Amino acid sequence: xxxxxxxxxxxxxxxxxxxxxxxxxxxxxxxxxxxxxxxxxxxxxxxxxxxxxxxxxxxxxxxxxxxxxxxxxxxxxxxxxxxxxxxxxxxxxxxxxxxxxxxxxxxxxxxxxxxxxxxxxxxxxxxxxxxxxxxxxxxxxxxxxxxxxxxxxxxxxxxxxxxxxxxxxxxxxxxxxxxxxxxxxxxxxxxx
Numbered sequence: 001x002x003x004x005x006x007x008x009x010x011x012x013x014x015x016x017x018x019x020x021x022x023x024x025x026x027x028x029x030x031x032x033x034x035x036x037x038x039x040x041x042x043x044x045x046x047x048x049x050x051x052x053x054x055x056x057x058x059x060x061x062x063x064x065x066x067x068x069x070x071x072x073x074x075x076x077x078x079x080x081x082x083x084x085x086x087x088x089x090x091x092x093x094x095x096x097x098x099x100x101x102x103x104x105x106x107x108x109x110x111x112x113x114x115x116x117x118x119x120x121x122x123x124x125x126x127x128x129x130x131x132x133x134x135x136x137x138x139x140x141x142x143x144x145x146x147x148x149x150x151x152x153x154x155x156x157x158x159x160x161x162x163x164x165x166x167x168x169x170x171x172x173x174x175x176x177x178x179x180x181x182x183x184x185x186x187x188x189x190x191x192x
Contacts, residue, residue, distance in 0.1 A: 012033075013031060013034060014027070014029075015027070016028075017123060018127065019139070020131060021130040021138075022050055022051065022052070022139040023049070024044060024045075024050060025044070025045040025046075026043075026044055026123055026127075027042055027043045028040075029041045029110075030112075031116070031120055032118075038114060038116065039113070039114050039116055040117075040119050040120055041110070041111065041113070043110055044108070044109045044110075044111050045106055045107070046070075046072075046100075046106065046108075047106055048101055048104055050107075051098070051099065051100030051101065051139075053138055053139035053140050054140065055097060056097070056098070056158045056160065057095065057096050057097075057158065057159055057160075058091070058113070058157065059093060059094060059156060060115070061117060061119070063091045063097070063111065064089070064111065065088065065109050065111055066087070066088045067083045067084055067085055067086065067087045067089075067108075068085060068108040068109060068110055069085055069105070069106070069107060069108040070084075070106060070107030071083070071084050071101070071103035072084075072101060072102055072107050074089050074097065074098070074099045075097055075098045096161040117156055119154075122150070122157050126150070129146065129150075
């Protein structure tokens with residue numbers, strides 16, 4: 001892993017980030033920098049049984065999935081759909097969705113997100129946290145503070161289902177506040 005902080009790491013076309021917990025591997029083809037923020041595109045490889053950790057919503061982004069290899073299971077709103085090579089799934093802004101590899105082999109999907117926003121930084125930060133051992137087996141941050149900080153920082157890219165961004169911010173505010181205070185003023189060593 002690089003010495004840069006995950007949020008400042010520049011993601012470039014051709015670069016691959018791999019999440020050892022969820023089995024997601026992202027190989028970037030177009031980034032916010034190369035498309036003037038209009039598009040983030042990447043090839044997603046997902047091991048058998050691999051999945052996005054939770055259903056989520058992109059409040060202002062459209063996400064398009066084109067299955068290249070394997071079988072994928074999508075949840076889009078209340079609908080469930082199996083998709084194979086050549087199938088395209090498009091998720092409009094504000095729609096709850098989730099996805100998983102439904103097959104016995106690695107699945108490969110080309111993903112486009114419009115507009116890009118800070119999605120690539122979010123993915124880099126999540127992968128860095130997973131690499132550092134900060135994720136549960138399900139792919140969620142072990143620390144509620146880490147979860148709150150990520151959720152607040154990237155709430156325009158993704159947020160919890162059934163909550164508006166405003167409600168999520170309100171619910172997370174105490175945890176985000178304590179996380180920022182902890183970073184700003186580390187606890188002094190205890191005297192012996």
